[in-house]
Amino acid sequence: MFFEVKPCQIIKLDDVIGFVMYPSENYGNSNGRTLYVYMRGVHDTLRFTFEDERDCKFAYHRLKKTLRDAGNKM
DSSP: OEEEEETTEEEEGGGEEEEEEEEOSOTTOTTOEEEEEEETTOSSOEEEEESSHHHHHHHHHHHHHHHHHTTOOO
8 A cells, every 4th residue: 555645755654664853954944844764674764845834743643543443543
């Protein structure tokens, strides 16, 4: 099963081993948010940057719900 984190940015749900949402590198800039996704077999995290916190939170909660609905116990 696949999941579209952002338009044209798709990940394989079976390989997700963790995910977390952080502020962007520039902590003074409240307009940027980053979603990190940890994938099985990938040494580095996948990083998805969003224009605003609302979009990032929406993607985070959508990913969490999709994994839960697929039977993942995260």
